[in-house]
Amino acid sequence: MPEAGKPVYKRILLKLSGEALMGDDAYGINGAMLAGIVAEIRSVAELGVEIGVVIGGGNIFRGMAGASTGMDRATADYMGMLATVMNGMALSDALRQAGINSRVQSALSIEQVVEPYIRGKAIRYLEEGRIVVFAGGTGNPFFTTDTAAALRGSEIGAEIVLKATKVDGIYTADPKLDPQATRYTRISFDEAISRNLRIMDATAFALCRDQRLPINVFSIFKPGALKRVVAGEDEGTFVHV
Template identity: 60%
Template structure:
């Protein structure tokens, strides 16, 4: 029997910085990052075009620092630099796994990453390279969720795959509320009205305005990135009504 065809051909994978820290809670766990690289290689071998946006919360959280009195813009710039560190770490893991990878940074730092140029990013994807977008949008006051939404639309991705530690979106925190109900699908308006912590409101609104679906799934289950791309029902999909 022939293998099923992938449902998506060009995707943007959004990883939290915390995902790279593994159980240590801070910094970068080499085993975790090698595991993510191996999973992405499986997907690339299917001919899927993959771009990534990574948060920086395992190193520095701008919002948290600002809440303690630091200037918000300065704190956000530091957070953007943390995402570049994560991007370089993942690039190293990907290339050790045999996947050609490019980091494109919204803040120019030519010695370590290419400057973000939309057409260059598209060309890398067409050549089968993984593209990692670093430094968020390059602007303070915007989250990496918003960066993921923006970059996904710029490269004409078919879906945002938001990798988390839970297997979808629930009515409440399933770790704290045993009656929490998992949603299989939601509309963008559901997410905004219910204040569900999927992506921030700016990112969700951007996706809604451009009809870009979001799939929330559990990254900690081996093989889930591939399952998501094949179209298996492993998480929650947010889309238009």
């Protein structure tokens, strides 16, 4: 058993949805939510854990939903990638203000604003103790930021992908609709597939399974949850091979 409070992972990939930054707002970035996420990341970084973050863009792109009606899918996806760059910049700036070194790397080339994604450089930053925020998704339309998380996690040698959601794990049914629903503590990839549990999109899920890269689904809204996951405590749901 690991010592209480001590990390069981040296390098992690945190997947943050854009919606995690919204709070109760309809769209955009809620300052209190951003500060809370930075505090969670800081608590883990102080343990010496190397942290990569893949961030979504739904909170910003949601504000453009009306304009995107009938839009070509590839065009809409590229707009979503730009939204992730905005979120990445906001997160990096908030980390900087909290005294935490970070770098944003984008799969899209916007060198006046953020660095291009270079695997070797990202790994060096992690080894130096910097948070690396991966924006721009995979750089390709038709792929989600879940897939980007699985891809970047595999590339940088992360030991686990931590998917931060609004729910504190994976349940047998929707806990909002079924009070009898129970949380899975652990579940295998194969069992999750057989039970049709939609943990990530199919491409991301298959990549994690094939790379033997475990996933932990937890709530980013529970104070201290990220630190407990990294310490190997019973927090969220652990998905394994």
